[in-house]
Each structure stands twice: as C-alpha cells, then as structure tokens.
Amino acid sequence: EVQLVQSGAEVKKPGESLxxxxxxxxxxxxxxxxxxxxxxxGKGLDLMGxxxxxxxxxxxxxAFQGQVIxxxxxxxxxxxxxxxxxxxxDTAMYYCARRGRxxxxxxxxxxxxxxxxxx
Amino acid sequence: xxxxxxxxxxxxxxxxxxxxRCQGDYLTSYAANWYQQRPGQAPLLVLFGxxxxxxxxxxxxxxxxxxxxxxxxxTETQAEDEADYYCSSRDMSGNPLFGGxxxxxxx
Numbered sequence: 001e002v003q004l005v006q007s008g009a010e011v012k013k014p015g016e017s018l019x020x021x022x023x024x025x026x027x028x029x030x031x032x033x034x035x036x037x038x039x040x041x042g043k044g045l046d047l048m049g050x051x052x053x054x055x056x057x058x059x060x061x062x063a064f065q066g067q068v069i070x071x072x073x074x075x076x077x078x079x080x081x082x083x084x085x086x087x088x089x090d091t092a093m094y095y096c097a098r099r100g101r102x103x104x105x106x107x108x109x110x111x112x113x114x115x116x117x118x119x
Numbered sequence: 120x121x122x123x124x125x126x127x128x129x130x131x132x133x134x135x136x137x138x139x140r141c142q143g144d145y146l147t148s149y150a151a152n153w154y155q156q157r158p159g160q161a162p163l164l165v166l167f168g169x170x171x172x173x174x175x176x177x178x179x180x181x182x183x184x185x186x187x188x189x190x191x192x193x194t195e196t197q198a199e200d201e202a203d204y205y206c207s208s209r210d211m212s213g214n215p216l217f218g219g220x221x222x223x224x225x226x
Binding site for chain 1: 149150152154156161162163164167168171173203205207208209212213214215216217218219220
C-alpha cells in the first residue's frame with residue numbers, strides 16, 4: 001500500500017527556520033516524482049515544486065524558487081521542504097504528493113503538515 | 120493562457136447532474152486530472168488521464184475534454200460530493216499545473 005506520512009504541525013516565529021518531512025512507503029521511492037503543494041487558509045492548491053528522488057532533480061515553480069528548498073534522502077525514503085527564514089505569509093497547510101508517470105496526476109497524498117508562523 | 124481556469128463556485132440539487140469545467144491552453148495537448156477535497160481533508164484523486172477512475176471512485180464521476188476545456192461530470196449527486204474540486208494538467212516541460220478550484224454546494 002502506497003503511503004506518504006508527513007511530519008506534525010509546527011508553530012514558529014517569523015525569521016525562524018523549519019524543515020518538514022514526508023516519508024514514503026509501498027512503492028519504489030527513487031523512481032517517482034514527489035511534489036510539495038501549499039494551501040493557504042481558504043485558498044486553492046499551489047504546487048511549489050517537484051523532486052525526483054532517484055537523482056534529486058528538482059523543479060521549482062518560479063514563485064517559490066529561492067524561497068524554499070526541496071530535498072530528498074533515498075536511504076530513508078523521505079522528501080523534505082525547508083525554509084531558512086519563515087514569514088507570516090508562509091502560514092499554510094503543506095501537502096506532499098506522488099506524481100504518476102503517465103498522466104502526471106498526483107495519485108497519493110500525505111495527510112498535510114500545518115505550519116503556523118506568528119509573532 | 121498558461122493557467123488552468125475554473126469557476127469559483129457551483130451548486131447542484133441533490134440527485135441531479137453537475138458539470139465542472141477547467142479551461143487552459145495546455146489542455147489542447149495534455150490530459151486533465153481531477154481532485155476532490157472535502158473540508159479538513161487532503162485532496163483525493165477522482166479522475167486521471169481525462170476519464171479514468173482510481174479504484175474506489177464511483178462511476179458517477181466521469182470526465183471528458185473538448186478543445187481547451189476539460190470537464191468533470193457528477194451524476195446522481197450525493198450530499199457527500201459537496202467539496203472543492205481541482206483540475207490539474209501539465210505544461211510542455213512536464214511541470215504540473217493546478218486550476219484554482221471549484222467549490223461545489225449540494226442543495
């Protein structure tokens with residue numbers, strides 16, 4: 001059974017750093033792209049970027065380039081999303097999702113990680 | 120447009136049929152996928168490759184495309200179908216794209 005299990009909710013202050021995780025199981029982790037999707041309160045889905053764990057190729061949506069870092073550790077089947085200096089506007093739910101190979105659909109999703117940034 | 124455009128909100132009477140549309144230039148070349156997101160839950164894939172249903176998705180959900188517009192049709196709409204629906208596709212480089220979402224109300 002394919003599963004993506006994300007790390008727990010975080011409450012942070014502006015300027016702090018953060019790294020959240022998404023642990024995959026039930027499939028060949030190295031061979032499928034995984035994306036990070038932001039959902040701000042009351043808003044829609046916004047793809048931040050995708051990573052191919054096999055060779056760590058990363059494609060960022062331009063709006064997120066330089067704002068976050070996406071990475072992967074093949075040894076523990078885990079993908080990460082990190083910030084070096086959080087802003088209040090980073091407050092959102094963040095989902096990881098596996099991308100299908102043929103139709104580019106996101107077929108399995110993590111449960112989401114809520115990140116709250118407030119002074 | 121390089122974006123995927125959806126109507127922000129639609130309503131449907133219980134038991135009736137509703138069609139949710141997604142418009143974008145890349146849809147002339149690539150298939151659409153559709154996701155359902157109920158309040159407080161992660162998105163759930165309901166259609167992929169235009170009209171294929173993942174295991175467990177009822178056949179009340181179907182998809183089609185004409186030109187640059189993809190459609191998700193729900194027949195015999197149930198109260199549990201009240202949710203946000205998002206389309207997705209890809210650009211020429213294989214980067215995924217999401218529509219802005221349609222909030223479906225079942226009345």
